[in-house]
Amino acid sequence: MEIFDYDNVLLLPRKCRVESRAECDTSVEFGGRRFKLPVVPANMKTVVDERITETLAANGYFYVMHRFDLDNVAYAKRMRELGLYVSISSGVKAADHDVIDRLAAEGVGADYITIDIAHGHADSVQRMIGHIKHKLPQAFVIAGNVGTPEAVIDLENWGADATKVGIGPGKVCITRLKTGFGTGGWQLSALKWCARVATKPIIADGGIREHGDIAKSVRFGATLVMIGSLFAGHEESPGRTVEVDGKLYKEYYGSASDFNKGEYKHVEGKRILEPVKGPLAGTLREMQEDLQSSISYAGGRYLADIRKVNYVILGGDNAGEHLLM
Numbered sequence: 001m002e003i004f005d006y007d008n009v010l011l012l013p014r015k016c017r018v019e020s021r022a023e024c025d026t027s028v029e030f031g032g033r034r035f036k037l038p039v040v041p042a043n044m045k046t047v048v049d050e051r052i053t054e055t056l057a058a059n060g061y062f063y064v065m066h067r068f069d070l071d072n073v074a075y076a077k078r079m080r081e082l083g084l085y086v087s088i089s090s091g092v093k094a095a096d097h098d099v100i101d102r103l104a105a106e107g108v109g110a111d112y113i114t115i116d117i118a119h120g121h122a123d124s125v126q127r128m129i130g131h132i133k134h135k136l137p138q139a140f141v142i143a144g145n146v147g148t149p150e151a152v153i154d155l156e157n158w159g160a161d162a163t164k165v166g167i168g169p170g171k172v173c174i175t176r177l178k179t180g181f182g183t184g185g186w187q188l189s190a191l192k193w194c195a196r197v198a199t200k201p202i203i204a205d206g207g208i209r210e211h212g213d214i215a216k217s218v219r220f221g222a223t224l225v226m227i228g229s230l231f232a233g234h235e236e237s238p239g240r241t242v243e244v245d246g247k248l249y250k251e252y253y254g255s256a257s258d259f260n261k262g263e264y265k266h267v268e269g270k271r272i273l274e275p276v277k278g279p280l281a282g283t284l285r286e287m288q289e290d291l292q293s294s295i296s297y298a299g300g301r302y303l304a305d306i307r308k309v310n311y312v313i314l315g316g317d318n319a320g321e322h323l324l325m
């Protein structure tokens with residue numbers, strides 16, 4: 001198997017088919033809705049909050065609200081009152097099952113539910129998918145996180161409508177150091193490996209450091225890309241603002257860090273500071289422009305055209321050109 005990651009792959013251009021990059025369409029259909037970008041900010045406490053998710057939903061972007069210190073039912077009710085779609089996260093414990101029961105009993109429902117645990121290839125996830133499909137059959141269920149084709153096949157067979165791939169490639173992740181496991185350092189080829197067997201959408205989660213990594217993820221099979229660090233350092237970001245030597249930073253910590261958990265137990269995440277870089281809307285606009293350029297370099301007009309390009313692997317044992325024949 002070829003092993004590579006975002007920083008040692010480049011996509012190869014094909015003849016341009018547009019007069020302007022404005023003709024390139026970055027939108028994507030996911031779970032019955034069309035969104036402006038194949039990008040979703042990570043469902044983490046220092047990345048999204050109520051206000052940011054409302055803005056994203058109201059402006060045509062996909063979001064997943066985090067599940068920490070949050071009343072999911074009250075959150076879902078508020079989004080409904082605002083006329084916005086509901087996209088929440090869930091764990092797999094008894095209290096998480098109860099939330100699904102309440103959403104059903106109170107008639108609130110949810111449009112998207114992301115089952116989001118560290119080791120998503122687990123019986124507990126199978127039970128939770130079954131519970132959601134029983135109580136809220138209309139909900140689109142995303143399940144993860146996983147890092148192997150076997151896991152993608154199982155989650156799909158258990159009823160997941162999409163799977164989330166990425167064990168440990170995140171910027172504040174220390175899973176590979178603490179456990180010796182994961183897709184950190186080879187996330188892009190793990191995505192390719194998983195996408196070969198997937199029959200439903202994949203969300204590539206973690207490891208995106210540059211906007212061009214979004215196009216690379218799409219090339220290797222992602223329908224959406226989940227991003228934490230690139231979104232954590234905005235004016236509106238929920239992380240605490242910290243001043244160091246006159247410069248402003250936002251704190252960004254892992255969901256499995258002691259900062260999120262409130263105790264040092266099974267810690268697989270750390271805290272870092274991200275420089276503050278202006279409003280979120282500016283980054284979303286720049287991501288769209290960059291992705292429009294990516295589509296034009298792919299010789300296409302639509303996101304899916306990126307899937308048609310060849311690529312090169314730079315350096316290492318797998319170095320070489322890879323042609324689609």
Ligand SMILES: NC(=O)C1=CN([C@@H]2O[C@H](COP(=O)(O)OP(=O)(O)OC[C@H]3O[C@@H](n4cnc5c(N)ncnc54)[C@H](OP(=O)(O)O)[C@@H]3O)[C@@H](O)[C@H]2O)C=CC1
Binds near residue numbers: 093116167175266
């Ligand atoms: N993408 C990634 O690489 C990672 C992401 N995270 C994120 O951190 C957050 C917290 O995750 P998590 O701790 O799973 O959530 P929870 O604290 O909600 O735990 C979920 C359940 O899974 C169990 N569990 C967790 N890890 C394992 C494991 N390795 N093997 C068996 N059972 C396990 C927990 O039990 P118990 O605690 O008793 O074991 C608990 O019952 C999530 O948002 C998750 O996405 C965390 C680590 C890696």
Ligand SMILES: Nc1nc2c(ncn2[C@@H]2O[C@H](COP(=O)(O)O)[C@@H](O)[C@H]2O)c(=O)[nH]1
Binds near residue numbers: 145172174229254268
């Ligand atoms: N191993 C851990 N992974 C974590 C933790 N908290 C979040 N995450 C994952 O990281 C991505 C974001 O990655 P980034 O490279 O874009 O910053 C996020 O979506 C989760 O899947 C954690 O504590 N440990």
